[in-house]
Amino acid sequence: QVQLVESGGGLAQAGGSLRLSCAASGSIFGINTMGWYRQTPGKQRGLVATITTGGIINYADSVKGRFTISRDNTKNAVYLQMNSLKPEDTAVYYCNYLRAGGLPAWGRGTQVTVSS
Numbered sequence: 001q002v003q004l005v006e007s008g009g010g011l012a013q014a015g016g017s018l019r020l021s022c023a024a025s026g027s028i029f030g031i032n033t034m035g036w037y038r039q040t041p042g043k044q045r046g047l048v049a050t051i052t053t054g055g056i057i058n059y060a061d062s063v064k065g066r067f068t069i070s071r072d073n074t075k076n077a078v079y080l081q082m083n084s085l086k087p088e089d090t091a092v093y094y095c096n097y098l099r100a101g102g103l104p105a106w107g108r109g110t111q112v113t114v115s116s
Contacts, residue, residue, distance in 0.1 A: 009110030022095030
């Protein structure tokens with residue numbers, strides 16, 4: 001079982017920056033993918049960015065060029081640097097862990113609010 005704890009959410013002005021962190025603990029081993037998803041009320045949770053153990057990265061088109069995902073495999077941690085924030089980035093951001101053949105694990109989420 002994997003536990004994920006997010007931190008770093010909060011309030012930012014449009015054009016500003018925030019950095020999210022996620023620490024994983026538990027049964028972390030092998031090749032896996034960690035990432036960030038976000039959700040607003042009434043909408044499905046959607047991809048923000050993912051990164052594999054080997055460093056392969058995938059971004060949602062809406063955040064390309066503004067957000068940067070990274071990970072530290074020695075700390076079982078994943079980060080999301082969010083720059084040039086827009087009001088439409090306002091959402092609850094969830095950390096995700098997935099290993100091939102396993103069930104996904106989710107954090108409890110951290111609120112990001114961007115004011116115009």
